[in-house]
Amino acid sequence: MDIHKWKAIIEGLLFAAGDEGLSIKQISLVLELHADTVEDILTEMKKEYDQEDRGIRIIEIAGAYQLATKKEHAPYFKKLMENPSNNTLSQAALETLAIVAYKQPITRAEIEDIRGVKTDRPIQTLVGKLLIKEVGRVEGTGRAILYGTTKEFLDYFGLKSIEELPKLPEQTSDEFVQEEADLFFEKFAEAFEDLT
Incomplete structure (x- = not known):
């Protein structure tokens, strides 16, 4: 499978996991990939998400990776909630x-x-x-x-x-x-x- 498909699957897994996030070990078990490979893919994805034209980013909290919104967009989220x-x-x-x-x-x-x-x-x-x-x-x-x-x-x-x-x-x-x-x-x- 090519890297674009792995990225799409990981993106979906992170979305489905929500605020619980997923560890590299969990992702590697699901994808049946070596942990180093998963870590490399996540590093590349983080760089892609950090681009200015993206609305979300990948963050790591206590060893778990999750999707999060960008802080600079907070005023818009506040308006949405209000x-x-x-x-x-x-x-x-x-x-x-x-x-x-x-x-x-x-x-x-x-x-x-x-x-x-x-x-x-x-x-x-x-x-x-x-x-x-x-x-x-x-x-x-x-x-x-x-x-x-x-x-x-x-x-x-x-x-x-x-x-x-x-x-x-x-x-x-x-x-x-x-x-x-x-x-x-x-x-x-x-x-x-x-x-x-």
């Missing part, structure tokens, strides 16, 4: 936010276990809207990011502290849980829309 049309949250983002609010600190994997689906995009949205943030790392292998709510979350929902969240019901029949979840997310969405 745009009123971007103030609504999807159902997936609302569900993720509710899980983080009640179970914090919590990892992405734990959120996915609860929701039963991937949560990369909702987490990115919530971090971008400053409703959740990284509050630490899990000890041990992988050091997964722990997420928690922010001061902005409390401000949006008019809470003095996280303890003011409504208590979850203790009854746990599947039908009851589904009805309560639907009602909760409906109220959560209405509250968010009223505040934006």
Whole structure:
């Protein structure tokens, strides 16, 4: 396979990995390439991304490579986030936010276990809207990011502290849980829309 195809695959892998990033070892295992070869390709890609006409770059944090936006474009990202049309949250983002609010600190994997689906995009949205943030790392292998709510979350929902969240019901029949979840997310969405 030629180097352009390897670069395209690595780019896709980094995009899919999101803010978790990938180590050279992880990429080399997936591509079945020697680690030195992967490192050379990443070095070349970093140089290409550093060109003025590119909107993203490749960064390395704690041995993990990830895609990131360029700092000089920050004023445009700020305008995007302040745009009123971007103030609504999807159902997936609302569900993720509710899980983080009640179970914090919590990892992405734990959120996915609860929701039963991937949560990369909702987490990115919530971090971008400053409703959740990284509050630490899990000890041990992988050091997964722990997420928690922010001061902005409390401000949006008019809470003095996280303890003011409504208590979850203790009854746990599947039908009851589904009805309560639907009602909760409906109220959560209405509250968010009223505040934006």
